[in-house]
Amino acid sequence: MAPEAAPFQRAKRGGNPHGRAIISAAHLADRLPVIASDLGTGVEQLGGMIAAAATIVPFTGAGISTECGIPDFRSPGGLWTRNRPIPFDEFVASTDARNESWRRRFAMEPTFATARPGRGHLALASLYRAGKIPAIVTQNIDNLHQASGFSAEHVVELHGNTTYARCIGCGQAYDLPWVRRRFEATGGAPDCTVCDEPVKTATISFGQAMPEDAMRRATELAQQCDLFLAIGSSLVVWPAAGFPLMAKNRGARLVIINNEATEQDDIADLVIRNDIGEALGPFVGN
Numbered sequence: 001m002a003p004e005a006a007p008f009q010r011a012k013r014g015g016n017p018h019g020r021a022i023i024s025a026a027h028l029a030d031r032l033p034v035i036a037s038d039l040g041t042g043v044e045q046l047g048g049m050i051a052a053a054a055t056i057v058p059f060t061g062a063g064i065s066t067e068c069g070i071p072d073f074r075s076p077g078g079l080w081t082r083n084r085p086i087p088f089d090e091f092v093a094s095t096d097a098r099n100e101s102w103r104r105r106f107a108m109e110p111t112f113a114t115a116r117p118g119r120g121h122l123a124l125a126s127l128y129r130a131g132k133i134p135a136i137v138t139q140n141i142d143n144l145h146q147a148s149g150f151s152a153e154h155v156v157e158l159h160g161n162t163t164y165a166r167c168i169g170c171g172q173a174y175d176l177p178w179v180r181r182r183f184e185a186t187g188g189a190p191d192c193t194v195c196d197e198p199v200k201t202a203t204i205s206f207g208q209a210m211p212e213d214a215m216r217r218a219t220e221l222a223q224q225c226d227l228f229l230a231i232g233s234s235l236v237v238w239p240a241a242g243f244p245l246m247a248k249n250r251g252a253r254l255v256i257i258n259n260e261a262t263e264q265d266d267i268a269d270l271v272i273r274n275d276i277g278e279a280l281g282p283f284v285g286n
């Protein structure tokens with residue numbers, strides 16, 4: 001079952017103002033995609049870039065959490081192969097959609113509740129503690145960066161967080177056990193006790209407005225770092241996928257760690273096409 005949470009809009013890079021067209025010719029001159037020849041070489045090159053960087057900003061996607069038992073969206077067996085996402089307008093308009101959304105979320109609870117940070121999370125938390133990472137930008141909704149040691153204020157969540165709920169009208173927060181009790185008592189998705197609007201996981205669904213503060217902070221981070229690490233994202237969900245391009249365009253080095261090709265590999269300074277836990281494991285505790 002899928003969490004109800006899911007992002008908003010997608011667009012082809014060429015059709016998006018954040019797309020590749022904003023990469024200047026100067027950035028592309030004299031460069032080719034740099035795919036590490038093997039894992040060891042990739043780890044060594046990444047270590048050199050980390051050592052040389054003053055400010056590193058990681059940008060993570062569902063792939064960093066697959067070793068923690070949380071399926072991603074697009075891999076074989078991923079959540080999208082099992083459930084069609086429920087868009088925001090459908091959630092708002094339909095009682096059935098809200099009930100189905102919550103049934104899916106409850107079905108995922110054993111997975112989310114037992115997941116613990118993986119090697120990727122722990123490596124990034126080590127670099128955060130070392131003062132190299134000021135804050136992390138994530139598309140994930142699983143709270144595992146906070147669990148790994150990042151202060152909540154230093155986790156910029158572009159797509160929200162599925163470990164609690166909010167009223168879509170007034171924003172009142174609710175914990176999931178409260179939602180579940182109400183669901184079981186009434187046989188359906190609860191409404192807000194303050195304003196009667198529907199209560200939803202605190203996530204951003206397709207068609208839902210992006211969180212302005214998170215977008216602003218992610219923009220600042222992407223523009224101010226000298227090393228940007230895109231980790232475990234297929235980089236097809238916009239506007240989030242614009243941040244690696246933005247960082248690159250502002251002069252940061254870009255590293256992509258993903259076990260399959262992404263559409264932005266050709267602008268990266270280093271591509272590590274391996275398992276994230278294997279690639280980042282050597283940086284745990286450093």
Ligand code: NAD
Binds near residue numbers: 074
């Ligand atoms: P995605 O599913 O589109 O892409 C994940 C990428 O990670 C894929 O390219 C996959 O090949 C790669 N990958 C998976 N496991 C890997 C591993 N162990 N090592 C290396 N690469 C690996 O995910 P996305 O780009 O983050 O976009 C999907 C959206 O889905 C997110 O915005 C998020 O809101 C939501 N989502 C979140 C979670 C979560 O919080 N853990 C899980 C599923 C979906």
